[in-house]
Each structure stands twice: as structure tokens, then as C-alpha cells.
Amino acid sequence: MLRRTVLGALASLAALAADSSFSAAARARTPAPPNAEAYIIWPPDGAVISGGKLWVRMGLRNMGICPKGVDLPNVGHHHLLVDADLPPLDQEIPSDRNHLHYGAGETDARLELPPGKHTLQLLMGDYNHIPHDPPVYSKKITITVK
Amino acid sequence: MKKRSADALALARSLLVAAALATAIAAPCAFAGPTPAPANAYAYIGYPNDGQTLPAGKPFKVWFGLRFMGVAPRGVKFPNTGHHHLLIDVDLPPMDQEIPSDRNHLHYGAGETETMLELPPGKHTIQLLMGDDKHIPHNPPVYSKKITIYVK
Numbered sequence: 001m002l003r004r005t006v007l008g009a010l011a012s013l014a015a016l017a018a019d020s021s022f023s024a025a026a027r028a029r030t031p032a033p034p035n036a037e038a039y040i041i042w043p044p045d046g047a048v049i050s051g052g053k054l055w056v057r058m059g060l061r062n063m064g065i066c067p068k069g070v071d072l073p074n075v076g077h078h079h080l081l082v083d084a085d086l087p088p089l090d091q092e093i094p095s096d097r098n099h100l101h102y103g104a105g106e107t108d109a110r111l112e113l114p115p116g117k118h119t120l121q122l123l124m125g126d127y128n129h130i131p132h133d134p135p136v137y138s139k140k141i142t143i144t145v146k
Numbered sequence: 147m148k149k150r151s152a153d154a155l156a157l158a159r160s161l162l163v164a165a166a167l168a169t170a171i172a173a174p175c176a177f178a179g180p181t182p183a184p185a186n187a188y189a190y191i192g193y194p195n196d197g198q199t200l201p202a203g204k205p206f207k208v209w210f211g212l213r214f215m216g217v218a219p220r221g222v223k224f225p226n227t228g229h230h231h232l233l234i235d236v237d238l239p240p241m242d243q244e245i246p247s248d249r250n251h252l253h254y255g256a257g258e259t260e261t262m263l264e265l266p267p268g269k270h271t272i273q274l275l276m277g278d279d280k281h282i283p284h285n286p287p288v289y290s291k292k293i294t295i296y297v298k
Contacts, residue, residue, distance in 0.1 A: 041192060041209060057192060057211065064257025065217035067224040075219060075257050105216025105227045107259045 029090065032132030033074055036063035038122040045141035049113075052145040056080060056109040058102070058122055063136060068103035069127050076124035076132060078102040080109050081140075083118055089131045093123060101129065113145045177241050183284035184226055187215035189274040196293035205262040208232065210254070210274055215288060220255030221279055228276035228284060230254040232261065233292075235270055241283045245275060253281065267297050 041057035043049065058078045066075035081087075084098040095101050102109060121140035126132055192209030200206045210230045218227035233239075236250040247253050254261065263272075273292035278284055 055213075057209075058259075059209070060259055064219055064254075065259055066222060066257050067216060067218050067227060070218070070222050070224065072219055072222070102216070105218050105224065105257070106212075107217055108211060108213045 029130060029133035030071075030076070030126035031073075032076070032124070032134060032136050033062050034134065035061075036074075036124075036132075036136045037061040038078070038124055038136050038138040040120060040122060040138050040141055043120075043141070043143050045139070045143075047141075047143045048146055049143055050146050052113045052115065054111050054113075056111055056120060058107050058109060059138075060107075060124070060136075063124070065105050065107060066127070067105040068101070068125075068129065071127045076126050076136065077105060078107065078109070079123045079125050079129070080111075081119075081121040081123055082111070082113070084121075086121070086123060086135075086137060089135045092129045093125050093131065095129075101125075103129070113143075115145045117142060117144050119143075178285035178287055179242055179278055179280075179282035181228070181278035181282065181284050183228070183276070183286060183288050184214050185286065186213075187226070187276075187284075187288045188213055189230070189276055189288050189290040191272060191274060191290050191293055194293070194295050196291070197295070199296040199298055202267045202297050203264075205264040208261050208263050208272065210259045210261075211290075212259075212276070212288075215276070217257050217259060218279070219257040220253070220277075220281065223279045228278050228288065229257060229281075230259070231275045231277050231281070232263075233271075233273040233275055234263075234265070238273070238275060238287075238289060241287045244281045245277050245283065247281075253277075255281075265295075265297050270295050270297060 039059040041059040064075040079093045080100040122138035124136040190211040192211040216227040218224045231245050232252040234250050274290040276288040
């Protein structure tokens with residue numbers, strides 16, 4: 001009984017330690033140059049695309065591109081948010097159909113979207129896919145697929 | 147006896163042909179770097195446009211386009227990546243050597259995907275060439291069309 005309590009206490013301590021180290025890691029964000037800026041080169045805001053297949057050209061000023069997993073100063077990789085708002089900026093960017101990762105250092109993204117209105121926004125992630133400090137993201141643009 | 151020497155001659159001849167073929171096949175490899183690039187990868191200049199006239203005395207932006215391949219800073223070995231080099235008023239350098247670093251060969255080893263450029267008045271050419279982690283072009287080399295711009 002006593003042993004179980006001690007074990008339980010140890011387990012919760014371990015859980016606490018793991019939890020605090022996680023939040024510490026989440027808080028230790030990679031710095032970005034204050035003048036760094038991401039922007040969508042193409043398509044322009046308000047563009048009408050026929051067919052829904054397009055290349056999005058991802059622009060970045062005053063900062064460089066580096067694939068995921070490589071920790072170097074003043075670099076990151078692109079994430080394209082499709083029909084989504086900015087995710088929490090102190091956590092790993094989700095990876096799903098609304099949050100596309102370009103962890104191989106891509107700067108052009110091939111998209112295929114269904115007809116209708118869509119929003120696109122770029123968000124840079126560091127080597128661990130966590131946004132920088134300050135976060136580097138583009139204006140959110142709206143396009144229409146016909 | 148005569149037939150045997152004819153055979154020997156034929157053998158020697160076919161060996162020579164084989165050697166020549168081998169050289170021909172091996173030769174292109176000597177003109178590319180050791181890092182492979184995807185066969186469909188290509189670089190392009192997104193801006194300015196070929197034939198465009200730009201105002202003198204004012205820096206202009208050059209957009210580095212790259213498809214089916216990624217960007218990585220110098221010194222980073224990651225499959226299917228490289229970094230941009232901008233060639234100004236020069237032809238392509240040797241494809242099996244480190245890209246020169248001078249005012250005609252600008253390196254973007256921090257993973258940049260655009261730059262501001264200012265050129266003296268006149269006719270100029272610009273062209274992109276990808277380099278691997280050691281600034282050596284890939285195999286096959288990945289470079290853009292060479293475009294001509296006018297600064298007035």
C-alpha cells in the first residue's frame with residue numbers, strides 16, 4: 001500500500017517534470033530577425049483561379065529557408081495555412097490538410113482546391129515546426145476557385 | 147592463321163569501340179557535381195521578366211523560383227535541396243566545380259529566396275544556378291533560363 005503510494009507519487013512527479021519540461025521547450029522559441037517577413041508572391045489577394053490547380057509562390061524577406069530538423073540562425077521553413085486561422089504560436093504547427101508543411105525547404109507549393117472561396121496564409125516554423133519569436137507570417141489572402 | 151589474326155583485329159576493334167563508348171558514357175558525369183538533383187527540378191527567375199527595363203540608380207528585387215526541389219543553407223546536407231546562386235553578366239561556370247564567388251557569381255548560402263540588386267545602366271544578363279552544400283552544381287545541374295534586362 002505504502003509502496004503503491006510512493007510509486008504513485010513518483011509517477012505524478014515524473015509526469016509533472018515531463019509536463020514542465022514540455023512547456024519550457026514550448027516557450028523556448030527560436031528567434032527570428034525583427035524585420036523578417038513572409039508573403040505570398042502568387043496568387044494575388046482576390047485572384048480567381050479556374051480549375052483549382054495552382055502553384056503558390058512563397059516569399060520570404062530578411063530570413064532564409066532551411067529544411068526541418070536543422071537548427072541554424074535566422075532560418076525556417078514554410079507552412080501554408082489553407083482555410084484556417086493562425087494556430088497557437090507557441091506550439092508545433094499542426095500537420096493536416098489545412099496546415100501544409102514544406103519541411104524539405106520548398107518555396108513553391110502545388111495546390112488543388114475545390115470550387116469556392118479559400119484563404120491562404122504563410123507561417124514560418126523553426127526546425128521543430130514551432131513558430132519563431134517574433135512569429136513570421138504573411139497576410140491572409142482570399143482566392144476564389146471557379 | 148589468317149582468320150585468327152582477322153579475329154584478333156575484330157576483337158581489338160570492338161574493344162576500342164567499347165572503350166570509346168565507356169568514355170562517352172562516363173564523360174558527362176565528370177561535368178556535374180556529386181550531389182543528385184530530382185530529374186524534374188528546375189530554377190526560374192520569378193522577377194524581373196526577360197527583356198524588362200528597370201530604372202537606373204534604384205535597387206530592384208529578384209525572385210528566386212525553384213520547383214520540385216527545396217532550399218537549404220550552405221553546409222546543410224539534406225536530400226533534394228541546394229542554395230541559390232545568381233550569375234550576373236556571365237555564362238554558366240564549370241558544372242563539376244565549386245561555383246566562383248565574386249561580383250558576377252553571388253551566393254545565397256543563408257537560404258535566401260530573393261535579393262535586392264542594383265546594376266549600372268546598360269544591358270545585363272542574370273541567371274540562377276543551384277549549388278549543393280559545398281556550392282557545387284547538382285547532377286543534373288539545376289539552373290534557370292538566362293534572362294536579359296535593361297537598366298536605364
